[in-house]
Amino acid sequence: MADFEIRDLRASVEGKEILKGVTLAINKGEVHAVMGPNGSGKSTLSHTLMGHPGYTVDGGEVIFKGKNVLTLQPDERARLGMFLAFQYPVVVPGISMTNFLRTALNAKRGYDGKDKSKQISPKEFRSMLKDELEVLHMDDSFLPRYINDGFSGGEKKRAEILQMAMLKPEIAILDETDSGLDIDSIKFVADAVNRMRGPELGVLIITHYTRILEFIKPDFVHVLVDGRFVMSGGREVADRLEKTGYSEWGEPDEPKEVA
Amino acid sequence: MATVPKVDVGSDYKEKYGFFVPEDYIFKAKRGLNPEIVKEISWMKKEPEWMLKFRLRSLEIFRKKPMPTWGADLSVIDFENIFYYLKASDKQSTSWEDLPPDIKKTYDRLGVPEAERKFLAGVSAQYESEVVYHSLHEELSKKGVIFTDTDSALRDHPELFKEYFGTVIPPADNKFSALNSAVWSGGSFIYVPKGVRVEIPLQAYFRINAENMGQFERTLIICDEGSFVHYIEGCTAPIYTTDSLHSAVVEIIVKKNARCRYTTIQNWSTNVFNLVTKRALAYADATMEWVDGNLGSQITMKYPSVYLMEPGAKGDVLSVAFAGKGQHQDAGGKMIHVAPNTTSTITSKSISKNGGRTSYRGHIKMYPDAKNSKSFVKCDALLLDDESRSDTYPYNDVDAENVTLGHEATVSKVSDEQLFYLMSRGITRNEAETMIVNGFIEPFTKELPLEYAVELNRLIQLEMEGSVG
Numbered sequence: 040m041a042d043f044e045i046r047d048l049r050a051s052v053e054g055k056e057i058l059k060g061v062t063l064a065i066n067k068g069e070v071h072a073v074m075g076p077n078g079s080g081k082s083t084l085s086h087t088l089m090g091h092p093g094y095t096v097d098g099g100e101v102i103f104k105g106k107n108v109l110t111l112q113p114d115e116r117a118r119l120g121m122f123l124a125f126q127y128p129v130v131v132p133g134i135s136m137t138n139f140l141r142t143a144l145n146a147k148r149g150y151d152g153k154d155k156s157k158q159i160s161p162k163e164f165r166s167m168l169k170d171e172l173e174v175l176h177m178d179d180s181f182l183p184r185y186i187n188d189g190f191s192g193g194e195k196k197r198a199e200i201l202q203m204a205m206l207k208p209e210i211a212i213l214d215e216t217d218s219g220l221d222i223d224s225i226k227f228v229a230d231a232v233n234r235m236r237g238p239e240l241g242v243l244i245i246t247h248y249t250r251i252l253e254f255i256k257p258d259f260v261h262v263l264v265d266g267r268f269v270m271s272g273g274r275e276v277a278d279r280l281e282k283t284g285y286s287e288w289g290e291p292d293e294p295k296e297v298a
Numbered sequence: 299m300a301t302v303p304k305v306d307v308g309s310d311y312k313e314k315y316g317f318f319v320p321e322d323y324i325f326k327a328k329r330g331l332n333p334e335i336v337k338e339i340s341w342m343k344k345e346p347e348w349m350l351k352f353r354l355r356s357l358e359i360f361r362k363k364p365m366p367t368w369g370a371d372l373s374v375i376d377f378e379n380i381f382y383y384l385k386a387s388d389k390q391s392t393s394w395e396d397l398p399p400d401i402k403k404t405y406d407r408l409g410v411p412e413a414e415r416k417f418l419a420g421v422s423a424q425y426e427s428e429v430v431y432h433s434l435h436e437e438l439s440k441k442g443v444i445f446t447d448t449d450s451a452l453r454d455h456p457e458l459f460k461e462y463f464g465t466v467i468p469p470a471d472n473k474f475s476a477l478n479s480a481v482w483s484g485g486s487f488i489y490v491p492k493g494v495r496v497e498i499p500l501q502a503y504f505r506i507n508a509e510n511m512g513q514f515e516r517t518l519i520i521c522d523e524g525s526f527v528h529y530i531e532g533c534t535a536p537i538y539t540t541d542s543l544h545s546a547v548v549e550i551i552v553k554k555n556a557r558c559r560y561t562t563i564q565n566w567s568t569n570v571f572n573l574v575t576k577r578a579l580a581y582a583d584a585t586m587e588w589v590d591g592n593l594g595s596q597i598t599m600k601y602p603s604v605y606l607m608e609p610g611a612k613g614d615v616l617s618v619a620f621a622g623k624g625q626h627q628d629a630g631g632k633m634i635h636v637a638p639n640t641t642s643t644i645t646s647k648s649i650s651k652n653g654g655r656t657s658y659r660g661h662i663k664m665y666p667d668a669k670n671s672k673s674f675v676k677c678d679a680l681l682l683d684d685e686s687r688s689d690t691y692p693y694n695d696v697d698a699e700n701v702t703l704g705h706e707a708t709v710s711k712v713s714d715e716q717l718f719y720l721m722s723r724g725i726t727r728n729e730a731e732t733m734i735v736n737g738f739i740e741p742f743t744k745e746l747p748l749e750y751a752v753e754l755n756r757l758i759q760l761e762m763e764g765s766v767g
Contacts, residue, residue: 091718117724129719133737142733143723151726152759185737202723 040102042067043210043241048099050087056097057083059266063243067209070242072252072277075263076285081245082126084263085214088243089113089123103210118147122208124199126215131186136198139186140168140205147206171204175231193224200231211235212243217251229254249281264288330378333357336480339383343449343483346456356469356479363473369659370597370628375571380543382481382514438496443527444489445500448516451487458489462520466549466605467577475575478514478547485515485546490525490556499528499561499747517548521556521584530747532564532591543571544595550578550586554608557585563750565594565757568625576602583610589745590617592627593757601659603632606640606671613642618742620761621654621686630660630677630691635668635698646677647739650686651761658707659691668698679709680738682731732762 041064050058057080065071075081087094088101090113100107108116131139141164150157159167172179177197187195196216203211213232217225232242232255244255252260252274260276261268262285269288270276328335336357340350365372438445444455452459469479490496521527544566552558558578566572572595578586588602604613615631633642648656658677679688690707712734720730736743736755743751 089718089722092714112727113718113721114724114726114730117722123722125719125722129713129715131716131720131734131737133740134733139720139723139733142725142729143720146724146726146729152729206723 041065044102046100048101049097050083051095051097052083052093057266058087061268063261065210065241065243067241068238069259070236070244070255070257071259071261072244072246072257073261073263074246074280079263080266081263082214085123085212085245088212089121090116120209122203122206122211124203124213124216126218128187128195128199130188132188134186135183136186137182140202144205171201174234175201175204177201192219196220196224196228200228204235209239210241212245214245215247217246217248225251226254249277252277329381331382335382339481345452349452352464353480356476359470360473360476360480363476366473369599370626375543383483441494442491443494443496444487446487448485448487448518462551463518466551466579467547467575472575474545474573475547478516478545482514482516485517488519488527488529490521490527492522493524495526499530501530513544515546519550519558521552521558523553524555526557528559530561532562542569546574548576552578552580552584552586554582554584559587559589561589561746563591563754568594568596570595572598574600579605579607580611580613582608585612587614591742592619592629597626599628601630601632603634604642605634606636606642608637609639611637611640615644616742616745617646618739619648619656621650621656622761623652623654626655628657628659630658632661633673635664635671637667638669638671640668640671642673644675647742648679648688649735650688651682653685655687657689657691661693662703663695664698664701666697669700671698672702674704676706681709681711728762732759735762
């Protein structure tokens, strides 16, 4: 059995069936890419996996560490070791990134405001943050700013990656992390993810375009069309999409980003 | 002169033989309001004749004025069932055991020190941080700053007192200012001389005792030309009282080029009607800032105001209100532009939860002379559920030309997207909601001294857990 198993997942949004039976097994150490045209169900997949309240699970299960995570709240999923890098990170005014990172880290460590021994010390936190920023080649200028408030597209995605680096998930879902980014930002994100790759991390990259896969080489590529996987394989699948697009499934959508 | 001591049953009898000897003490606190009670209050305090007359005149005004009906529902207040004056010793009537459990729990969770919580709970009458207060007091005295309770000020600085007392808020201003004028007791008196800047915030906290935190306290602050003072009243810990009416009057005079900031954080127990009149007069190029946080109480009606009397005067109100179950916070501000080139801003943040109700009520008045003046009002309401309610009642009254008046109002809910985002990082729903609320009031919190800001965030956390009554 794989470390993270999606079994026949079916989900709908506002009564409309979007995912029509998705099955996927991810092991730690592996990078999987899910590619698909607009409307194929990519963002439904990422949101359903993390437990967004706007998505209804109609069937199937997702097994991680012996639990069906579909029965858990989003925060419980996160504490279990899942992470979602958002396509559109949300603005929360009045709370600094530093405060957010510290709160999230404490939550991950099981600190609930009572048992202070589980709380990260200010010193430990600062040193950890400094290390991660160094590894990611990021400066700390956005840390005192409010969560995603006034961030550029690139800054938002960098901030997502920093959260991932701090929280050290075992299963990370990157939801269209490349969309709307210039090539430098894509390289930056890819470099960071590549540095985090390793036997303790399984990655699911959800993307419309093949470009990010030039920088993060996936072990497996799955093509999602109309809520189902229509093809799975190795990196050659991405190469094929690069050439032919989604047209063989009757989709006019091109996987290359329009320049 | 007679050698045999003789008891003179004259005017100073009580003073000589009664007042200072508690066991002979004949004044018994009585409920209700009438000229006799008012006379007794004045006599107990050994006030000058003019103050007694002022009180009695105010009582007449109070009786004639109808109950205001334009705001929150005040019809349940029973004026005859209230103690209007209690000696500090009489106030130690609450026993620790009788205190509602939620209040005790909040003290625990906030980590309020033992002595302090007893004071706040009305169990003990005094809590003075003597060392801090006395050293501060000495330093201030050297600069000519007067910082004392209002009763002492009337006794020790009679001329200064009489010159300003009741000039900003006359008894006839409204029913509750009339009531306060009739029965006032305690409060703070501050005088800052010309050009003196008081760099540390003055906190009633330093000399907190039952007298100056009474039900009808009266505060008077005079900032002479070019001076600066920051006064802080209250604390985030809930103040428990069995008396259900708190009606204070705060008068402030900010002279030319001076600046005054008045910060309030109050968290009355939820049986209290909190009806407070606060007003400042700001003269040429002077700045008055009200920073006003209202938590707790059953009903609060409070609209700090600034009269911008001379060119260049500036007024600011920054307020936060939190209304939980059964609470109505009717708060806002008033800016009265009398002179040209005056500016004002009102920023109001309100949070309603569990069916709580918040209202913003504001008045911007621009008199014909107030040309080239500017005012901006921003009110943001955050609703935490569908049962809660928020309303906005802005009144604008512009008789001047070339003025700018802006108003912006938003009502929002804690969004599912924000919650999902924070929860996806492992943060529980409750903590995520608390973060969103604390983030919402951050523009207010950042204006507070650090320890107050930390306490306020902690208190919001408790409110969000539903562990505060």
